[in-house]
Amino acid sequence: MSRILIIEDESRISSFVAKGLKAAGYIPTVADTGKEGGYLAQIGDFELIILDIGLPDEDGFSVLSRIRSTNVDTPVIILTARSSIEDTVAGLEGGADDYMAKPFRFEELLARVRLRLRPQATAMEDQVIRVGPLELDCGSRRTRLNGHEIDLSAREFGLAEAFMRNPGQVLSREQLLSRVWGYDFDPGSNVVDVYVRYLRNKLGAEWFTTVRGMGYRFEDPS
Structure with missing residues (x-):
């Protein structure tokens, strides 16, 4: 089963996402600060990272930059309330693989998770x-x-x-x-x-x- 890191400080959302991923057969881990999330991303064996931008201790873009600067190529899906074109471009150009705005439907998030975790051919078949x-x-x-x-x-x-x-x-x-x-x-x-x-x-x-x-x-x- 794939291990997924959720870097999100709002407990209602992180709990909701973690429960949904667990029900879908994944193993979620939650970090509620940028410092903890960045550390786990670099040392943990995760197949995917779901990252919020509005973290309490630092901007999620900084966390993303730190992750990528250490050659961690784990796919990253940004999940955030910041949905402007500027933020979306900044996230994708900063190394994120996908950018999704809140509020969101879990089925859509799950579809994007599956897409990033599977080879493209399998994803198309799915x-x-x-x-x-x-x-x-x-x-x-x-x-x-x-x-x-x-x-x-x-x-x-x-x-x-x-x-x-x-x-x-x-x-x-x-x-x-x-x-x-x-x-x-x-x-x-x-x-x-x-x-x-x-x-x-x-x-x-x-x-x-x-x-x-x-x-x-x-x-x-x-």
Whole structure:
């Protein structure tokens, strides 16, 4: 399993990202200061680094510069509230491999993590997910069932992707909210139930099983 370093001082976000990565099969480590994060990046055996810019003790750009100056070539994804063109360019030119603005959807972050951790050919293959006769092309954002294209909204597509990457598993409403709607979600919302109903209408109710008190399970009905 790949080890991922998260350099983030806001505990709510770092905990959310770490839990999501752990559920996806990765081993996360959290550092809440630039000093600690930079040190771990240089001595730890990490396959990927997720780096915030607004750290309490130093600017994340400085951490990135220090990491790169010691010939650490570990892929770095900047995850920050600073989303200006100037900051984005500075991050990418400073050695980051990707730049993602907050607020964010965890599924998008996870897709970028997978892209950086896999060889390009494998990553391209991984863009197409198949469960039985249902096919999801994450590159073109197209959905096909028995060869026929199904029109899904962006949110419906995100929810379908979350289910299809975890066939046969029970996913709680909280897990689906965090993965599809992002970290700043209302845990009391019924939006997941509403969108599962939309997917049942478009793909067929038989794909989705309601597990009382737990959530939903998605699997090939055939």
